[in-house]
Amino acid sequence: MTKKVVLVTGGSGLVGSAIREVIAGERPENEEWIFASSKDADLCDPASTAAMFEKYKPTHVIHLAAQVGGLFANMKYKVEFWRNNIAMNDNIFQECHKRGVEKLVSCLSTCIFPDKTTFPIDETMIHDGPPHFSNEGYAYAKRMVDVQNRMYKAQHGCNFTAVIPTNIFGKHDNFHLDNSHVIPGLIHRGYLCKQKGEPFTIWGSGTPLRQFIYSNDLARLMIWTMREYQEADPIILSVGEEDEISIADVARSVAKALDFQGEVNFDTTKADGQFKKTANNAKLRKYLPDFKFTPFDEAMASTVKWFMENYETPGAVRK
Numbered sequence: 001m002t003k004k005v006v007l008v009t010g011g012s013g014l015v016g017s018a019i020r021e022v023i024a025g026e027r028p029e030n031e032e033w034i035f036a037s038s039k040d041a042d043l044c045d046p047a048s049t050a051a052m053f054e055k056y057k058p059t060h061v062i063h064l065a066a067q068v069g070g071l072f073a074n075m076k077y078k079v080e081f082w083r084n085n086i087a088m089n090d091n092i093f094q095e096c097h098k099r100g101v102e103k104l105v106s107c108l109s110t111c112i113f114p115d116k117t118t119f120p121i122d123e124t125m126i127h128d129g130p131p132h133f134s135n136e137g138y139a140y141a142k143r144m145v146d147v148q149n150r151m152y153k154a155q156h157g158c159n160f161t162a163v164i165p166t167n168i169f170g171k172h173d174n175f176h177l178d179n180s181h182v183i184p185g186l187i188h189r190g191y192l193c194k195q196k197g198e199p200f201t202i203w204g205s206g207t208p209l210r211q212f213i214y215s216n217d218l219a220r221l222m223i224w225t226m227r228e229y230q231e232a233d234p235i236i237l238s239v240g241e242e243d244e245i246s247i248a249d250v251a252r253s254v255a256k257a258l259d260f261q262g263e264v265n266f267d268t269t270k271a272d273g274q275f276k277k278t279a280n281n282a283k284l285r286k287y288l289p290d291f292k293f294t295p296f297d298e299a300m301a302s303t304v305k306w307f308m309e310n311y312e313t314p315g316a317v318r319k
Contacts, residue, residue, distance in 0.1 A: 004031045004102075006226065007056050009043060009092065010064030011035025015107065015165075017172035018215035019062070019222060034058070038065075044084050049091040053099055060226055063092050063106040066142075070179045071134055078137035085141035093148050097158055104160040105226050108146070108234060110279055112139040112164075120241060120280035123164070123234050146234055153232040163225055166238040166279050170215025170299065171306035176318040182247065183212065183300075186254045187307050188319070199263040200255060203270035206248025211238050211279055214299035224288070238281045239293050253297050257304035 008016050016035055023033050034056050041052035043065055067084040074081060089106070096104045113121050114129030126146055131139035145162050152158040169183040177188055186202065193200045221237045229235060248266065255264050284291070294302075310316035 002030075002059075004060050005056065005058045006031055006033045006060045006062065007053075007058035008033065008035045008062045008064060010037070010066065012037040013064060014168060014170060014173050014215050015064050015218060015222070018170055018219035021171075022216060022219040022223060036065075043088040043091055046091050046094070049095055053095040057099075058101060060103045061092065061096055061101055061105070062222060062226055063089070063104060066107075066138075068138070074135040074138055081135075081137035082141050085138060086144065089141065089145055089148065093152060093160070096160065097152060097156055102159060103226055104158070105222060105229075106145045106149070106160075106162040107222075108142050108162050108164045109139075110164060110166055110236075110277060111135055112142045119276060120278040121236075122280040123236055123283060126234070149232045149234075159230065159232075161225065161229060161232055162234040163222060164234050164236045164279075165218050166211040166213050166236070168213055168215055168218055170303050172215070173303070174318050175307060180318075182210070183250060183254070183303070184307075186251055187258070187304055190251075190254045190258050190260055191308065191311070193262065194258055194260045197262065199265055200251070200260055202247065202251045202264070202266050204247065204266065204272040205268050206246060206251060206266045208247050208272050208274065209244040209276040209278075210247065210250075211241075211244050211277075212250070212296065213238055214294045214296075214303075217293050217299075221284070221288075221291070229287070235283050235287075236279050236281055237284060238279045240281050240285070241278050243293070243296075244276065244278065245296060253300045254304065256297065257301045258308075 008019060010016050011020065012035065020035050036052060042048040065088060067081055112126060112131055114125065115132040116129055117125060126143055130136065149160045149162055152160050167181065173184040174180045175184040175188045177185065190200050218237055225235065251264060307317060
């Protein structure tokens with residue numbers, strides 16, 4: 001059997017690190033995995049991207065690298081988010097096509113879906129209306145990946161596709177207090193509240209519902225996508241609607257994992273945001289009806305354990 005050479009861009013981030021951990025446990029004999037970071041290439045530069053492909057000669061690519069940021073950055077730098085992500089994606093697509101890469105899997109986000117839509121959202125609804133104005137640069141650039149996948153397949157027969165995960169959390173996340181997603185932000189704030197003996201206060205009522213996917217579960221599903229999934233059309237990778245969890249229950253899970261014995265309360269003067277953003281995982285379940293997701297509290301305990309073990313390690317946890 002010919003050996004696969006799998007190149008993972010953005011290989012040092014949350015999802016890349018999870019894929020590395022899963023592959024280390026599998027030890028596949030017919031696959032060589034390369035986890036590239038920004039140190040390996042400037043993916044906005046065609047020559048730098050080409051040099052990385054020439055060096056590693058991948059047969060398969062999982063493309064995780066992207067310019068990402070919080071609300072403020074997305075609103076202030078819309079042009080940069082558009083141009084840099086378009087450039088990265090175009091360079092990756094071109095190299096994969098030119099070099100006959102057998103499979104390219106890109107990673108999208110549920111934020112690319114229309115701002116005004118019905119729920120649950122599914123893979124057919126990506127282009128049904130404009131995304132939220134606050135992140136339109138990033139969202140439109142990512143939507144073009146879906147368009148490119150279909151065009152490259154139609155014209156060149158390329159086996160290129162994309163996955164759309166819901167809210168990801170896990171080890172190696174961005175735990176920055178002011179610029180992180182909800183779970184890593186709650187973990188960091190809960191940890192500091194425990195250290196200081198203060199109440200653990202969560203912004204909002206805690207009633208909004210979200211679907212969270214543990215990074216190691218996403219890694220397993222992305223590896224499956226790379227090996228088995230043959231459609232150009234994207235696939236949502238998520239727990240089901242029945243596994244939606246309230247922010248209040250997320251906070252309680254964080255407190256339990258931290259062994260936080262103090263008061264947990266909710267500041268209802270702060271806005272809640274959208275009540276739910278439900279994604280439909282029926283397509284995934286059609287392919288993998290028996291896939292077992294890690295129980296939420298178990299995944300949370302693993303994440304919190306990693307956070308606490310690495311909190312004082314320089315560069316490991318963004319503070």
